[in-house]
Amino acid sequence: MHALIPFVYLFVLASIPADPRPPALWGTRCAPCHGEAARGDGPAAHLYRPPPRDLVTGRLIYGGDRIGLRRTIRNGLPTGMPAFGEALNEAQIDALADYILHRRAQGVSEEVAWKPPGPMAISQTTTASCVGCHKKQADAWRASRHAMAMGPGVIGQYGELKNADVKRCNECHAPALLESREQTDGVDCVSCHLTPDGLRGLNGRRHIPIPETSGEGAIDPGFRRSDSCLHCHNLPLGTAVDGRPLLDTWREWAASRWLPNGTQCHGCHMPNGDHGFHGAHDPGRVRSAVKVKTLDPVERGDRVSWGFSIGNVGAGHHFPTTATPRAIVTISQTAQGVPLESTHSLWSIGREVEFIDGQWVQHFDTRIPSGAHFASSYEAPRRPNADGVRLELSFFPDWHYTGLFETILSRGLSVIARERIEAGYKNTRSSAFLVERVDRQLAGPNER
Ligand code: HEC
Ligand code: HEC
Ligand code: HEC
Ligand code: HEC
Ligand code: HEC
Ligand code: HEC
Numbered sequence: 001m002h003a004l005i006p007f008v009y010l011f012v013l014a015s016i017p018a019d020p021r022p023p024a025l026w027g028t029r030c031a032p033c034h035g036e037a038a039r040g041d042g043p044a045a046h047l048y049r050p051p052p053r054d055l056v057t058g059r060l061i062y063g064g065d066r067i068g069l070r071r072t073i074r075n076g077l078p079t080g081m082p083a084f085g086e087a088l089n090e091a092q093i094d095a096l097a098d099y100i101l102h103r104r105a106q107g108v109s110e111e112v113a114w115k116p117p118g119p120m121a122i123s124q125t126t127t128a129s130c131v132g133c134h135k136k137q138a139d140a141w142r143a144s145r146h147a148m149a150m151g152p153g154v155i156g157q158y159g160e161l162k163n164a165d166v167k168r169c170n171e172c173h174a175p176a177l178l179e180s181r182e183q184t185d186g187v188d189c190v191s192c193h194l195t196p197d198g199l200r201g202l203n204g205r206r207h208i209p210i211p212e213t214s215g216e217g218a219i220d221p222g223f224r225r226s227d228s229c230l231h232c233h234n235l236p237l238g239t240a241v242d243g244r245p246l247l248d249t250w251r252e253w254a255a256s257r258w259l260p261n262g263t264q265c266h267g268c269h270m271p272n273g274d275h276g277f278h279g280a281h282d283p284g285r286v287r288s289a290v291k292v293k294t295l296d297p298v299e300r301g302d303r304v305s306w307g308f309s310i311g312n313v314g315a316g317h318h319f320p321t322t323a324t325p326r327a328i329v330t331i332s333q334t335a336q337g338v339p340l341e342s343t344h345s346l347w348s349i350g351r352e353v354e355f356i357d358g359q360w361v362q363h364f365d366t367r368i369p370s371g372a373h374f375a376s377s378y379e380a381p382r383r384p385n386a387d388g389v390r391l392e393l394s395f396f397p398d399w400h401y402t403g404l405f406e407t408i409l410s411r412g413l414s415v416i417a418r419e420r421i422e423a424g425y426k427n428t429r430s431s432a433f434l435v436e437r438v439d440r441q442l443a444g445p446n447e448r
Contacts, residue, residue: 087260149186153424256370326399398428
């Protein structure tokens with residue numbers, strides 16, 4: 001019996017191609033979690049428990065032969081590894097399985113030494129030194145939320161925070177300014193493009209010398225992938241409120257169909273390299289996220305009911321992904337196109353959290369995961385003069401901060417802090433918009 005084992009092992013080794021480089025798919029589908037060299041050290045590894053396996057030396061508990069690997073890749077694992085069976089074909093899955101077998105056979109000695117550069121900014125080089133030559137990107141960026149990430153709402157809160165907390169905020173809101181409290185450009189060119197090794201995203205090409213850097217390009221395969229948004233758009237697991245960090249966008253994306261399909265954050269938020277980063281503040285973008293469906297209204301006796309659903313068809317994460325925005329559905333009865341008073345019902349789609357006695361508390365979470373939908377039904381006594389029903393879906397990109405600023409303003413504040421918070425409050429109140437309106441006729445009381 002035992003003599004068979006080496007034979008089988010040799011057979012498996014022989015069926016592995018001699019020197020496969022990682023298949024192209026490895027970078028976008030597996031490397032974010034398992035690492036470029038399959039050692040379990042991808043930039044998102046810290047967001048999973050148990051962590052993504054070191055596929056070179058780790059034990060493969062769901063089956064380490066070609067069949068077992070193919071099964072794992074096709075079906076995913078309940079601990080967070082996505083299923084790739086729908087997005088990839090058999091040949092692609094085979095190539096990935098073969099690459100893992102090859103890496104295991106090869107061992108750790110010929111390891112690829114490359115590591116992604118971490119978040120890093122060089123404070124002496126500023127956005128001003130890029131805009132002259134890169135006008136297209138600069139113009140789009142100036143109108144983006146990234147450019148406004150040091151807005152009055154953020155700065156206003158700094159008055160109440162300890163230095164260490166301000167530094168934490170700056171890591172995401174103004175990385176170029178880690179120690180300071182001065183107003184800056186927020187998430188600027190430097191925040192995303194510079195590392196101590198030079199420019200990021202150049203595919204190794206040499207850039208004209210930029211002060212304070214070598215001018216060499218850093219090869220960073222993660223730059224055109226969601227990996228480059230991860231450290232600002234996902235908080236660590238240790239900060240979870242009711243099981244989920246307040247910023248959990250990267251993980252939501254990884255759990256959706258978009259990671260297996262290969263659509264990065266960039267695919268939706270930077271089409272053709274657009275530096276406008278349109279999101280929750282852009283009505284067109286928000287409309288692309290949802291599909292509203294309604295059933296025929298039903299009149300029974302003196303009651304009316306109307307079923308509806310809101311599907312998240314176009315956001316690569318929950319709709320909405322953070323606790324900041326809120327979508328509100330209202331349904332009312334109408335007479336000649338005018339809503340009748342006190343006939344409305346209201347549904348709130350979002351995540352309601354509150355900071356109480358030094359910690360976050362979650363009140364509800366009705367966000368719609370990518371690919372899922374929210375369904376409910378309007379049920380009310382029918383008004384005699386009603387001839388229709390109306391559904392309105394409205395979106396409030398800054399809902400959470402409107403309430404927060406109201407609370408802060410009700411306290412005693414320094415004149416400067418009050419001015420800033422009031423400016424932030426005004427901005428958040430003016431940003432709401434209507435996403436969609438649906439009107440349906442009621443057949444009338446004769447139909448009883
Ligand atoms: C979003 C993160 C994530 C991505 C992307 C991901 N994995 Fe995983 N993977 C995990 C985690 C987490 C585990 C460990 C799960 C556990 O121990 O239950 C794992 C485990 C595995 C295992 C070990 C299974 C076993 O038998 O023990 C294999 C093989 C694997 N992944 C292959 C892949 C391949 C190939 C890809 C790309 C097509 C991929 N993974 C993409 C998170 C990920
Ligand atoms: C003196 C003009 C000049 C300045 C200043 C400058 N660049 Fe460039 N940059 C260029 C040129 C020219 C290219 C090459 C364009 C091409 O290949 O199409 C380039 C290319 C790039 C690319 C890569 C394009 C690619 O194809 O990969 C990035 C990213 C970039 N610059 C970022 C920056 C940033 C960030 C700054 C400020 C810190 C900056 N540049 C300052 C002239 C400049
Ligand atoms: C250095 C940190 C940092 C990085 C890196 C970063 N972001 Fe952001 N992003 C922020 C901050 C902070 C905000 C909130 C700005 C505000 O509204 O004050 C934000 C806001 C956004 C928004 C919201 C727009 C809206 O209308 O609400 C989108 C979309 C976005 N980022 C996409 C991306 C994508 C895509 C990437 C990766 C290519 C990325 N970000 C990388 C920090 C970052
Ligand atoms: C891990 C990165 C990260 C950290 C740390 C962080 N933020 Fe944010 N912040 C974001 C992102 C991303 C958004 C945009 C998404 C949203 O609206 O929630 C945002 C949005 C905001 C907004 C609403 C947009 C605006 O400009 O009015 C405010 C206010 C804000 N953050 C304040 C703070 C303060 C104060 C701190 C420090 C206590 C902080 N943030 C720490 C990433 C971060
Ligand atoms: C939030 C991160 C972020 C910020 C802020 C940012 N960039 Fe970029 N930039 C990227 C990413 C990611 C890419 C690669 C886009 C792609 O090809 O998918 C990129 C691409 C580029 C390119 C290459 C364009 C091309 O078409 O090849 C240039 C040039 C550039 N950026 C300049 C700038 C300048 C100048 C600023 C400041 C005004 C800036 N960027 C701000 C993330 C950022
Ligand atoms: C399939 C397209 C798609 C992908 C992929 C995608 N997004 Fe979005 N994103 C949207 C749409 C549509 C909205 C507007 C609706 C909303 O707010 O959810 C949005 C909104 C946002 C917002 C606004 C704040 C909020 O609470 O909604 C942020 C921040 C954001 N995306 C970041 C990201 C990051 C980071 C990634 C990658 C990890 C990503 N997105 C991937 C489509 C996408």
